[in-house]
Amino acid sequence: MTETNPVEQFLTAFSTSVADDTFVRLVLSGPRAGGERPERVLARLVEIRRLPHLSITLRFPTKDVTRNLAATEAGAWLREQLGKEFHSALLCTVRRDWQLAVPEAGLVRLVTHRPSIREVPSRSHDLPKRDVLDVSAREWLVGLGVTDARGKVRPAMTDKFRQINHYLEILSHLATDCGWRGATVSVGGATPRELVFADMGCGKGYLTFGAWHLFNRQFRVPTRVLGVEARPELVAAGNELAGRVAAGGLLQFAAGEIATAPLPRKVDALIALHACNTATDDAIRRGVALGAKLILVAPCCHQEVRPQMSHPPVLAPVLRHGVMAERMAEWVTDGLRALYIEAAGYETKLCEFVATEHTPKNLLISAVRIAAPAGAATGAAAAAGADAARQRIGELKKFFGIQHHALDPLLAGTEQSAAAAVV
Template identity: 40%
Template sequence: MVIKGQDQLSLVWRHRTKDITKNLPPTEAVALVDSLLGDAAASGFHHAHLQTSGHDIQLARGRKGQWGLRIGRLSAAAPPAAAPVAASADEDDGATDSGDGRYLGHDRARRHPLALTLPFLAELGITDAQQRLVPAMARKWRQINKFVEVLGHAIAQSPLAGRDPAQPVRVLDFGAGKGYLTFAVHEHLRASGRVPAVTGVELRGELASLCNQAVARLGLQGLQFDAGDVRSHPAAATDIMIALHACDTATDVAMHRGVTAGAAIILCSPCCHQELRPQLQAPPVLAPLLRHGIHMATQAEMLTDTLRALLLQTAGYDTRVFEFISPEQTSKNRMVLAVRRARPLPPAQLQAVRDELAALKAFFGVRQQTLETLLADAAHPG
């Protein structure tokens, strides 16, 4: 970017509890990045992400301490006025909050990960015949782009970052609906130089058929839609497991499917948190708070997703629960993200997570939680 007539690089480095942003002259910026990555053991940084006007460059430290570099081209459809020149270094802690992007000129409009000129957007009714955003689809367009941002950051921090780009990335999207996000994931993988193998699974067969017709018209390789649901779809090895708005315990089933399929990334936006609410016992100190139905419902949602996040930690993932998009766009805006760790938690940390689980269940009187049951059954079959 250019600030007060001087070239600057915008850097963001992320810690577990805060982000730090600085705009520095190129020489100072390079020296800072070198100091952060030069001694990764001391700084705790194991990944750096650089965006230029034409490339997306990722540097990541592997399990054996070796650094790997991946250079990908940005989508040719991206508008040239929005070329990013950002550099960032991310701590390897599973954080996924996406940056806002820094562009030449401090006041330029934000660049979306996807371009409105993509043909699938017209097929799905996001844009019109002139490749203009349909006003009624503005919220869906923001949701799609935010999801792609979250996914892109998750991939960069996952075991997939160091994988050979020629190896297909297997994606299962349960509850694909009309395919908005499924098509977007396929495009993101393709544009970043990877080989997509994306399957959208939708209970309503007519929607799966319509999406497959759109795939055929566009001639897309590595994208298909199946009729079915998370409980009936055949199990298969998976790299990225997505389940948005799966009702109640269907989210737990989807998470379990992701764990057992060896997914590097599990992305869920839960819905209809019904399982725990009848079990909740209000501790005396919380009785005035939880006697109100709306508060009880909110508490059940927070507790359910917290338990899920902790359970995924015990299964080998770094997890986060965060607001996906603004609640003004949809009330179903909570996301649980799990990224598989390169190494297991040390025994003491693993036990601490299990102790937190047990304490929460005891405090609220939780007797049963579906994801916990499924993981226990998988660990001790028969």
């Protein structure tokens, strides 16, 4: 192969970045069909016994598997992955970003961009595990009534404190998936800017304050967080507390509904953890329309799909029981939501979200956008994944007799209307 071969160019860029210590991260996605392959592979450069290694995380649907590979063996490993195991690869260095697409049929393509991350991350193998809700979180935890002035969790707020911790742990992992930890975010690879998060239906703001704290005080990544809540008294209380903790304008609350509240033109993360029924779908549509890198929703009720569901003969003996029909409606509703989001160009993952005293344990749907701009190298693999999701949506709706879904506009290409209200 000549040096002009896209795969060889990508491998050379990878080896060079490891050798001159400009490597930031590597992401492999778009696994080949068949077999038990991970959905995604993340790799970072670490030092083990003073020698460079690639720390590789294999992301399976239900687990993560981590392995370490000596840097001298990393090039051969990566060559085996490209095309044979995965169709898409992203290499980030402090000098350039490289995107490679290796479709099963068609031209292999490689494009480069200005660097999205301009600082070399820590090479420590065992990154120090910090207590996210440390003394720097005390003022807002006290203000929200979670802890007392000495930092002790109030007995009645133990479940809430546990929920906040669990949420921030999940958000921390997602920040890594999105390339936001220790990153200098760029606009078009040029001017650094703040991240922008919109937390829709945020209630009293427990998790809104948590997200602001995690990114601004723990990760030290400038992040503007907007909490949207319909109840004006909660909006006023949130803004008053944000002023007291000296958020510096990076944490604000505004009155509005999930479907119609004005939002910034650029939103990096669209979050809705308290949305009921189709308000969850409103949030998903807005996140897709705004091109959010991350969409994070926790549905709490499922009233749209169940009245439409028929009982397929093979499942009739099970679904004749009301409680089973209710659970099936929940699974089908959230399974369809994940497929609709995938059809819009995202990778999704569902996990269980910790319960509070007010809310039963439920699912958390996280989605990270993988669709690249038109013409970029990952376009072919992303399009194939979106087409497969559309097909599965049709099959699932037909099987259960579902005629319509609140996310159907995503398939019709009309999701842009959801972004009409911007500021």
